[in-house]
Amino acid sequence: MDRRNFVILRNILRTIGRLAAPTQCVEVQEMVANFLHILAHDVKNRVVGRQYARSGETVLRHFRSILTVILQLHELLLKKSEPITSDYTDSRTVLGxxxxxxxxxxxxxxxxxxxxxxxxxxxxxxxxxxxxxxxxxxxxxxxxxxxxxxxxxxxxxxxxxxxxxxxxxxxxxxxxxxxxxx
Structure with a gap:
């Protein structure tokens, strides 16, 4: 994920999803970075906690809060494709x-x-x-x-x-x- 998309995701989670950092020591940006790191690299929360000097429990709590917000915003974050009907009239012979x-x-x-x-x-x-x-x-x-x-x-x-x-x-x-x- 590039920096621009990261900032967009962070802002959506913060403004629309009303995600707030639980303490002044942790920012939403760090929470989102930890969340994406766990998803992208398939690492355990204690490994990420060690990298960011946080406890595994803290990282897990932040992960769950971000996951909850993302699931609540699934209508906005996940694009639904239009089904292809039997009266499809595109001139191309290959659909995908x-x-x-x-x-x-x-x-x-x-x-x-x-x-x-x-x-x-x-x-x-x-x-x-x-x-x-x-x-x-x-x-x-x-x-x-x-x-x-x-x-x-x-x-x-x-x-x-x-x-x-x-x-x-x-x-x-x-x-x-x-x-x-x-």
Whole structure:
């Protein structure tokens, strides 16, 4: 997150969300920075507390207060995409693209075999279909059976070569070089 977006988020949380620092020793800016640090780097509150000379309990309390405000402001912070209807008249033949990624997760030791990737990491596979404007149309986390879902959506989505070349997928031909302009 760049500085401009950080300031915008901090101001929204402070003004609209009425987030206030619990003491004069801690500012809202530090609370938001700690919150984002925990989310972005998947670290424990005591680790962040050590970096900012705060107790783990204090960091956790601030994290929970910011999370509460963000959940209250979800209508403002999370953009809802318009559903694609059956009478879609855009002249383009491709509605978006399909991609997946692994997101590292912390799970109990019992569940780790279910989340282990082929490279040995503990992660959740998330499939995303997004529109040409970059809006998320569909998100599937850790699920199997993508083909029936794509057939229900009724459109073709370009994807990379790891997907099968079947109904709903537009994969590149193996061994072909495609210019970026195409």
């Amino acid at each position: 693209a399909l991609d997946d990624t692994y997101i590292k997760v912390n799970v109990s030791a019992v569940d780790r075999p279910h989340y282990r990737t082929r490279k040995g990491e503990i992660a959740l596979n998330v499939l995303v279909i997004y529109s040409p404007t970059g809006e998320f149309i569909f998100v599937l986390s850790g699920g199997k059976g993508l083909q029936p879902i794509l057939e229900c959506l009724g459109y073709y989505y370009p994807c990379d070569a790891k997907y099968p070349n079947v109904e709903g997928f537009l994969t590149p031909y193996r061994g072909e070089q495609y210019p970026l302009s195409e």
